[in-house]
Amino acid sequence: MTDSVSVPVSLRPFVPKTALFYTSQLWFDVLLSTSVSNPSVIPFMSVLSPEILARASRAARRGEFFRPAELLLALPVVLPAAPPSQVRVGGVSVLGMSVATRPDPKVAGVVILTSEVAYLDMNGQMQQQPLSAATPIRLDYAGPASAAWELSLFGSEPLAVESHLQIGTWPQFPVLVRHPHQEQVLIRLLESWYERRIPVREVYCGQRTILLGLNRTYEETQALKQRYGITLY
Helix, strand or coil: CCCEEECCCCCCCCCCCHHHCCCHHHHHHHHHHHHHHCCCCCCCCCCCCHHHHHHHHHHHHHCEEECCCCCEEEEEEECCCCCCCEEEECCEEEECCCCCCCCCCCEEEEEEEECCEEEEEECCEEEEEECCCCCCEEEEECCCHHHCCCEECCCCCCCCCCEEEEECCCCCEEECCCCHHHHHHHHHHHHHHHHCCCCEEEEECCEEECCCCCCCCHHHHHHHHHHHCCCCC
């Protein structure tokens, strides 16, 4: 039996606007020093077995979809990189590199998400953060990276393929949801967090969402807010 399925997807990392851009090394140093030295992060005491954590981390670094029995999602934490060049063809802006030749972003670490604990594997150091009502989660979601397109028909600025995640005391970092299967696991995790009354704030392509549901009706949104006890939206 295999525990992962290869998802060979070439990706173009998203570069934040200049005011939000930080160098790769500075970003890495801040994330590593915060997760390791912050006294509010408890010492590593794994709820998952070390074997499962190691297999999940390896799969995420290789770009594979890890399928354990537990509700778990392992996502690569990536460094920002320059976008590809663009050329004009018949009045249409076309990315200068194809999906086949576009390099994958540099993986700096792995975040492993479960219903009750989040793990961060950076530079061989595994940190964990229990998830509770005192642990806010912020997700700026860009959709599965495998859905990235080639043509920019409405201007020259490339779309993002990275999502951004912030959990409790950890700083925000860019992650890749590589495949729609991972999106479905992410929705199940969001549902479990809402059920446990963990404060979650989702933004999907600039729109506030619940369970990544775009274009819900007012009635549907209110029903979900009532179900999960969401007061601030």
